[in-house]
Amino acid sequence: xxxxxxxxxxxxxxxxxxxxxxxxxxxxxxxxxxxxxxxxxxxxxxxxxxxxxxxxxxxxxxxxxxxxxxxxxxxxxxxxxxxxxxxxxxxxxxxxxxxxxxxxxxxxxxxxxxxxxxxxxxxxxxxxxxxxxxxx
DNA sequence: GCCAACGTTGGC
DNA sequence: GCCAACGTTGGC
Numbered sequence: 001x002x003x004x005x006x007x008x009x010x011x012x013x014x015x016x017x018x019x020x021x022x023x024x025x026x027x028x029x030x031x032x033x034x035x036x037x038x039x040x041x042x043x044x045x046x047x048x049x050x051x052x053x054x055x056x057x058x059x060x061x062x063x064x065x066x067x068x069x070x071x072x073x074x075x076x077x078x079x080x081x082x083x084x085x086x087x088x089x090x091x092x093x094x095x096x097x098x099x100x101x102x103x104x105x106x107x108x109x110x111x112x113x114x115x116x117x118x119x120x121x122x123x124x125x126x127x128x129x130x131x132x133x134x135x136x
Numbered sequence: 137g138c139c140a141a142c143g144t145t146g147g148c
Numbered sequence: 149g150c151c152a153a154c155g156t157t158g159g160c
Binding site for chain 2: 031032112113114115
């Protein structure tokens with residue numbers, strides 16, 4: 001079981017959209033590193049932190065899971081996966097919180113200039129973020 | 137909306 | 149293969 005973080009701008013697709021749709025095609029990734037993680041790393045059932053970028057506030061808004069492993073987009077050489085809604089956090093775990101939480105120092109998303117829209121997350125990091133997200 | 141940090145493209 | 153120009157991402 002692997003853990004991931006995937007970014008989406010809420011104006012384009014939010015956790016509420018995913019909650020409504022239950023499952024969605026995660027298409028439009030146009031970065032090779034991100035594509036490689038989807039193509040080579042993601043397995044059905046892997047858990048995903050759903051991250052709202054360019055938002056107010058920006059941060060992790062919930063959890064999803066991989067419903068279908070990578071398959072080709074119409075446009076070569078890109079691929080997409082299917083993502084299923086798992087839960088929405090009562091409150092967004094903000095980027096600010098992630099940055100100051102012990103144990104998350106190595107998370108890719110907290111590093112300056114990190115634009116990777118699909119990134120791996122270590123299990124301990126995943127667990128810390130989920131705990132923060134479920135806390136009222 | 138600004139702009140710094142990245143990634144990609146294309147001329148040479 | 150270098151690197152300037154350009155396009156995009158994403159925090160603020």
